[in-house]
Amino acid sequence: MTTDNIRQKLEATFQPDLIEIIDQSAAHAGHAGNQGGGHFYVTLVSTAFDGKSLVQRHQLVYQALGDMMKDEIHALGINALTPTENSKGNS
Structure with missing residues (x-):
């Protein structure tokens, strides 16, 4: 399943x-x-x-997903945060 493949690649x-x-x-x-x-x-x-721009963060995610971006994923929305950014948003 594609969702499981995405999860495995991103977690790794x-x-x-x-x-x-x-x-x-x-x-x-x-x-x-x-x-x-x-x-x-x-x-x-x-x-x-940490220390990465929004574009750099998205590039890292695309690299991690590799060939999935060619066939299995047509569109991908990305919200890439550092732990500090995430804790500020949840206070």
């Missing part, structure tokens, strides 16, 4: 404090341009994002 790469994956594929089935991959939204909290 980032050892996140928090990982949440939402499969939004059903809401996008059949729209123009969708060649079959799923739509997902990922929230990751990891120290791996």
Whole structure:
């Protein structure tokens, strides 16, 4: 299952404090341009994002998912936070 594969790759790469994956594929089935991959939204909290810009964080996630971005994932929303950023948002 794609969600499980995403989780395994992201956990192995980032050892996140928090990982949440939402499969939004059903809401996008059949729209123009969708060649079959799923739509997902990922929230990751990891120290791996310390000192990284938003673009760098997204690039790290794309690299971790590798070839999944070509076939299994059509669209990916990313919320990549450091533990400090996450704790500020939850106070």
